[in-house]
Amino acid sequence: GKDIVLDIDIQGAQAVKKKMPEAILIFLIPPSWNELQRRITSRSSDSPEEIKKRLEAAKKEILAAREFDYIVINDVLEDALKELVSIIQATKARANKRWPEIKRLLQA
Template identity: 45%
Template sequence: MKGNLFIITAPSGAGKTSLVGALLDGDEHLKLSVSHTTRQPRPGEIEGVHYYFVPEAKFVEMLGHGDFLESAQVHGGYYGTSGSTVDAVLQQGLDLILEIDWQGAQQVRQQYQDAISIFILPPSIEALEQRLNNRGQDSAEVIKRRLAAAREEMSHVAEFDYVTINDRFEHALEDLRAIIRSQRLRRDKQLARHQDVVQNLL
């Protein structure tokens, strides 16, 4: 039985990475797709765990070979998701999360029309700006650009299947868990997963 493909999108600073990390804890059937990027690693990021960090020339080469399911240029860096890696995980029956932007989400839905897309919103622009400042990773100019990009990204929220607002972390986390659980309980998934039970009952 093929796994579910979840697309999770949010503007920078909305808490997506922390929420996804909490989702993955304790759920052995849920995996995170590791994207390729040309940007430099941030403090604490590990090669092959958070991203595959590659030179721009290598990324362009992979793009030319059609290796990416989706790719985009964001904040001056390139990002891409390996199509073969995604398919391999889903064929194992595992659920997979793609942490990608709205452009990538559009590209993925063209090839995986049954992908489940989720948009995480901050409670306000002011809260988003405060979170970006609190990270202490970016200059004032970079934060200004990220806020402008956030407004553009959030204008695409209507394209997504589900929306949650990360005002309180635990509430947003429960929303995401509920979405994942509901997809696992869909008729086609349950009948495929429990064929023996259903046959005995009928």
């Protein structure tokens, strides 16, 4: 009954889904390409070549986002967090997740 949140790349997400098909995959994406560039360059002391490689890798990962169950646009942190929490809550309320509770209710 615990929720596990992992910060992993596409390959890691694919490995998790393979081992745990019921896992819900949520892809966090910046609001724009310019914002992604700004975030990568502002947090990094990497060379321009390394930054270019990171941006190319990011583009490939963004294209793979279609494999995920949800995509959250991470623009305003508080809003993105609320959306993540909403996804987790909605997943817990799915009928197949609640069915054991329904069965207990009917047995009472």
